[in-house]
Structures are given as structure tokens and as C-alpha cells.
Amino acid sequence: MRTENQKVTLPILEEKKVSLFVKREDRIHPLISGNKYRKLKYNTKKAKIEQHDTLLTFGGAFSNHIAATACAASENGLRSVGIIRGEELTYKWQDNPTLVMAAEMGMELKFVSRNDYRKKHTEHCLARLKSEFGRFYLLPEGGTNPLAVKGCEEILTGEDEVFDIICSCVGTGGTRAGIINTAGPKQRVLGFPALKGDFLKEDIRKFATKGNWNLEMDYHFGGYAKVSATLINFINDFKNITKIPLDPIYTGKMLFGLIDMVKKDRFLPGTKILAVHTGGLQGISGMNITLKKKHLPLIEL
Known part of the structure; x- marks a missing residue:
């Protein structure tokens, strides 16, 4: 099953001459996203x-x-x-x-x-x-198990071969391994962990068949389910501009990290990036309950 790649238009991307598309896997099913x-x-x-x-x-x-x-x-x-x-x-x-x-x-x-x-x-x-x-x-x-990785190997399609960089969030490593296995020989796969610690590298190596990847460890915001006002404001602004909703546990941190890397000139002009939206939007309602108790901004639904 194919999902569309939606182009993201932001001033910083135009300034740095970097193109970014989001693979809308969040739309693959109404509930099993x-x-x-x-x-x-x-x-x-x-x-x-x-x-x-x-x-x-x-x-x-x-x-x-x-x-x-x-x-x-x-x-x-x-x-x-x-x-x-x-x-x-x-x-x-x-x-x-x-x-x-x-x-x-x-x-x-x-x-x-x-x-x-x-x-x-x-x-x-x-x-x-x-x-x-x-x-x-x-x-x-x-x-995550071998059959899960097999399913995730179907995320990328032939039309995705035009991208230089493929990005995904990382939880247990299964999605990441599937993407690594099907990425092209000239593509680099970047992972944005939601958790702290290097143990994820070993988890990914259990299922990944290539070495065309690395993890960006600076954007977990303190660890799994940890968020801040800065992250929530980014998620809300990103949705308002692009019409793409993000979750605060995975995709929000990935896109925050990607845009920050663009600002810091981590990508050469002309680089084409595909970020995989892994869904997770069902968790926003629950996260907003927690955010309200902590007197933090709420995520716009």
C-alpha cells in the first residue's frame, strides 16, 4: 500500500536550498496508523x-x-x-x-x-x-519482530529513490531496520530516537542488513514521553503552516531535529530529504491531559 509524499514549504528550507517531503504513513488506516x-x-x-x-x-x-x-x-x-x-x-x-x-x-x-x-x-x-x-x-x-520488520520494509517504494536522506523516528528499532533494509545504495538513513541511550543501536543491528545509517541522539527532549513547551509550540506551528499533524513522542521530535539540523547547515544545498510519518496521533488526547496538569501548552487537535 502506497502513501503520498507531501512537500513541506518553510522559509528555512528555501533559504538553505534543502527540499523536505513527509511520507504520510499516518493516513494508511483510520485507526491503525x-x-x-x-x-x-x-x-x-x-x-x-x-x-x-x-x-x-x-x-x-x-x-x-x-x-x-x-x-x-x-x-x-x-x-x-x-x-x-x-x-x-x-x-x-x-x-x-x-x-x-x-x-x-x-x-x-x-x-x-x-x-x-x-x-x-x-x-x-x-x-x-x-x-x-x-x-x-x-x-x-x-x-518489533522479524515479521514486523518485513512489513516495514514495504514503507519505501520505487518513487522514493530520488531522495538522498530518509528519516524516521526510533522506538524499538523495527521500523528503522525495515527502512534501512530497503533504502537505496546511495541513500543515508537517519534515525531520531525517542529514548536516551545507545542500546537502540544494538536493537537495530539485530534486524538491519546494511550499514547505511546513524542515529541523531540530541533530540529526545530528555527521554521517552518527555516534552517541553518548545517542542509543543513547534508541533503547533508546524501543523498550522504545513497542515501536517505531529505527535509529541516520535514525529514531533524527528521534525524538530530535522529543521534544527537544516538551520545548522548539516545538509548540503540541493539535498532531498524524506521524513517518514509513523502516525501515533491517537496519543495526543492523552498527552494533552498530562500537559494540562503541568500547565504546559496543549497540542492543537
């Missing part, structure tokens, strides 16, 4: 081939993966179970837009302590989950 659609495509097919009737996965309170898995299961006639980090959510999850949507799609939510969550992939934990929920098809947190 961007890389989550790609990651789930072959996993749901395999689950049905193996005659599983349940998808089970893990995620945090505002997880795009949890929301997408619930929707994918519903559309494919499968049951879904979400193991959610934070047992304090047991009695207040109805205030969480992501979890409400997942529940409305039929997902059964199980809230566990952070300590138990860290043990989620141990044999003891999985055996206990099988005892409670029966046989299930296991999807890892974030959805």
Missing part, C-alpha cells in the same frame, strides 16, 4: 494461519501499539489481551483515551506492577499468562 499497520500486517496473517484466536501484547498507558493491536484484532475477528504497565491504572483507566479506545475494540486489559512488567518475557511470566488467558499469539512490546 503508520508503522503499527506495517508491523501488524504479517503478524496477524501468521496468527490466523496458525489458527490462533487471541493476540496478546504489552504496553504503557498511552501506547500506540496497544491501540493498534486492539483494532487489528477486532478487524480480523480475533480476541486481544493487553498487559498494561502500572497497576495504579486498574481503577482509573476509564480516564485514559488510549485504553478506552482499546477496550471499545474488545481488548481485555490486565494491569500489572512495574516490577512484574519488567519480567514480561520470562518463561514464568508467559506460563502464567497462558494459564490465565489460554493459547495466544505473542506480540512483543512495540511490536
Whole structure:
């Protein structure tokens, strides 16, 4: 499935003679947007081939993966179970837009302590989950596995060969690896991590088949789900000018970083850049609840 590449017109891009396009993967599906659609495509097919009737996965309170898995299961006639980090959510999850949507799609939510969550992939934990929920098809947190990477290898198409630089956000590394594997021999792939730490490089190397990439580590804004007024104002301004909505966890940080790199002359004049929009817009409502409590600007919907 192809998605359009939308040209971004900003004064700084014209000044530096750099062209930027955004691949609108956020429009690939009304609810299963961007890389989550790609990651789930072959996993749901395999689950049905193996005659599983349940998808089970893990995620945090505002997880795009949890929301997408619930929707994918519903559309494919499968049951879904979400193991959610934070047992304090047991009695207040109805205030969480992501979890409400997942529940409305039929997902059964199980809230566990952070300590138990860290043990989620141990044999003891999985055996206990099988005892409670029966046989299930296991999807890892974030959805990254070989079949997810296979799906993400379909993001780039032949028309994208004209670009010099391909950019993506980085969470668990699966989307990034898929893009690396299909990028052309003369293309460079830049990743913008949402988390702090070099461990992501090893995660990407597990699935990437080429060395045509590097990570830009200066734009995580303090780590996963960390935001600032500067970032929120950028997201709102970018949407008002380009009509492209961004999420504050992934795509907002990527585009902020890209524009900052353009300002600092990190790209030669004439460079053509493609930034992959990985979706995640469903999380904005939940993030605005947090921003309001912190007396920070809200993201315009």
C-alpha cells in the first residue's frame, strides 16, 4: 500500500536550498496508523494461519501499539489481551483515551506492577499468562519482530529513490531496520530516537542488513514521553503552516531535529530529504491531559 509524499514549504528550507517531503504513513488506516499497520500486517496473517484466536501484547498507558493491536484484532475477528504497565491504572483507566479506545475494540486489559512488567518475557511470566488467558499469539512490546520488520520494509517504494536522506523516528528499532533494509545504495538513513541511550543501536543491528545509517541522539527532549513547551509550540506551528499533524513522542521530535539540523547547515544545498510519518496521533488526547496538569501548552487537535 502506497502513501503520498507531501512537500513541506518553510522559509528555512528555501533559504538553505534543502527540499523536505513527509511520507504520510499516518493516513494508511483510520485507526491503525503508520508503522503499527506495517508491523501488524504479517503478524496477524501468521496468527490466523496458525489458527490462533487471541493476540496478546504489552504496553504503557498511552501506547500506540496497544491501540493498534486492539483494532487489528477486532478487524480480523480475533480476541486481544493487553498487559498494561502500572497497576495504579486498574481503577482509573476509564480516564485514559488510549485504553478506552482499546477496550471499545474488545481488548481485555490486565494491569500489572512495574516490577512484574519488567519480567514480561520470562518463561514464568508467559506460563502464567497462558494459564490465565489460554493459547495466544505473542506480540512483543512495540511490536518489533522479524515479521514486523518485513512489513516495514514495504514503507519505501520505487518513487522514493530520488531522495538522498530518509528519516524516521526510533522506538524499538523495527521500523528503522525495515527502512534501512530497503533504502537505496546511495541513500543515508537517519534515525531520531525517542529514548536516551545507545542500546537502540544494538536493537537495530539485530534486524538491519546494511550499514547505511546513524542515529541523531540530541533530540529526545530528555527521554521517552518527555516534552517541553518548545517542542509543543513547534508541533503547533508546524501543523498550522504545513497542515501536517505531529505527535509529541516520535514525529514531533524527528521534525524538530530535522529543521534544527537544516538551520545548522548539516545538509548540503540541493539535498532531498524524506521524513517518514509513523502516525501515533491517537496519543495526543492523552498527552494533552498530562500537559494540562503541568500547565504546559496543549497540542492543537
